[in-house]
Amino acid sequence: LSVTELEEARRALDAPLFADLAGDAKVSFEFFPPKTEKMEAALWNAISTLLPLEPDFVSVTYGAGGSTRERTHATVARIAAETNVPAAAHLTCVDASKDEIAEVARAYWDAGVRHIVALRGDPPREGEKFAPHADGYQSAAELVAGLSRIAPFEISVAAYPEMHPEATCADTDIDNLKRKIDAGASRAITQFFFSPDAFFRFRDRAVAAGITADLLPGILPVSNVAQTRKFAAMCGAAIPPWMDRLFDGLDDHPGTRQLVAATVAAEMCRKLYAGGVRDLHFYTLNRAELAYAICHLLGKRPVGGVKPLEMAA
Numbered sequence: 116l117s118v119t120e121l122e123e124a125r126r127a128l129d130a131p132l133f134a135d136l137a138g139d140a141k142v143s144f145e146f147f148p149p150k151t152e153k154m155e156a157a158l159w160n161a162i163s164t165l166l167p168l169e170p171d172f173v174s175v176t177y178g179a180g181g182s183t184r185e186r187t188h189a190t191v192a193r194i195a196a197e198t199n200v201p202a203a204a205h206l207t208c209v210d211a212s213k214d215e216i217a218e219v220a221r222a223y224w225d226a227g228v229r230h231i232v233a234l235r236g237d238p239p240r241e242g243e244k245f246a247p248h249a250d251g252y253q254s255a256a257e258l259v260a261g262l263s264r265i266a267p268f269e270i271s272v273a274a275y276p277e278m279h280p281e282a283t284c285a286d287t288d289i290d291n292l293k294r295k296i297d298a299g300a301s302r303a304i305t306q307f308f309f310s311p312d313a314f315f316r317f318r319d320r321a322v323a324a325g326i327t328a329d330l331l332p333g334i335l336p337v338s339n340v341a342q343t344r345k346f347a348a349m350c351g352a353a354i355p356p357w358m359d360r361l362f363d364g365l366d367d368h369p370g371t372r373q374l375v376a377a378t379v380a381a382e383m384c385r386k387l388y389a390g391g392v393r394d395l396h397f398y399t400l401n402r403a404e405l406a407y408a409i410c411h412l413l414g415k416r417p418v419g420g421v422k423p424l425e426m427a428a
């Protein structure tokens with residue numbers, strides 16, 4: 116066994132049992148804006164199931180090239196208006212001038228949205244390189260600085276435990292994260308990953324670089340390896356070989372795949388918890404069950420006082 120594997124095995128043994136977890140982790144949930152009425156119903160169902168877990172915040176993604184501008188706005192604005200859970204809007208620099216971004220940001224502020232997840236974004240067409248708009252922002256760090264000038268938003272940014280695919284090395288990627296924090300972001304949410312030690316090594320590097328902002332691991336519960344492999348290829352996350360072995364033979368067993376997905380993700384959260392992590396961000400893909408099950412295993416229970424969503428859309 117390598118030193119890393121031994122360290123990982125030791126940490127797994129040291130981790131408290133699920134039943135002994137204190138339920139003191141803070142959680143947040145990411146959703147994407149729905150395209151159809153059916154998807155919309157699924158989204159609001161997921162949101163109303165997860166809200167009683169009193170998330171720290173929920174966030175709504177922004178489609179490539181601003182393709183979901185109106186739908187992202189409508190979704191975040193509705194959460195802000197109808198619940199008392201802070202809602203964050205993702206916003207990217209792709210195909211938008213600084214003036215257009217300012218307009219979008221002001222509309223959020225006017226709708227009561229105070230938290231933006233500021234991203235550079237990917238090119239709208241796969242395989243192309245990111246090219247900034249002639250009057251736009253070149254990077255997420257520039258976007259963070261620009262948003263801070265518009266209104267006193269709370270700003271989160273993206274981070275990459277296994278490096279952004281365009282970064283030349285891990286150190287320059289951390290330097291870039293530091294630039295985003297120094298420009299005004301107070302939190303970084305990571306790309307998904309499947310090795311807790313990859314996250315711990317990234318956290319060590321960030322702390323050594325003087326980053327004191329909160330670092331939230333992004334948790335993607337996987338029930339479809341083929342689909343996850345596609346996402347992972349685009350964003351530089353490694354899929355461990357054991358993932359294929361775990362799902363081998365389950366193609367015709369969707370229920371079992373869900374149980375395995377919850378078990379694997381919960382186990383990773385348990386190891387992260389043992390390493391001191393108390394903030395977990397879940398990529399829900401607009402489904403509540405997996406995130407809800409994992410949160411339950413981590414000791415999270417519904418609390419009263421969360422304003423329920425008015426489901427009449």
Ligand code: FAD
Binds near residue numbers: 177179180306333
């Ligand atoms: P940046 O931080 O600007 O970095 C991009 C790359 O450029 C990195 O390799 C960085 O190291 C390098 N770089 C930047 N500036 C410099 C510099 N001055 N010198 C050298 N190198 C530099 N995409 C969407 O389209 N919509 C979403 O809603 C969305 N949500 C996301 C949420 C999370 C939590 C994460 C992790 C990603 C999300 N993405 C989303 C994907 C994201 O847009 C892509 O990963 C994109 O390729 C990079 O965005 P960024 O904000 O990290 O860019």
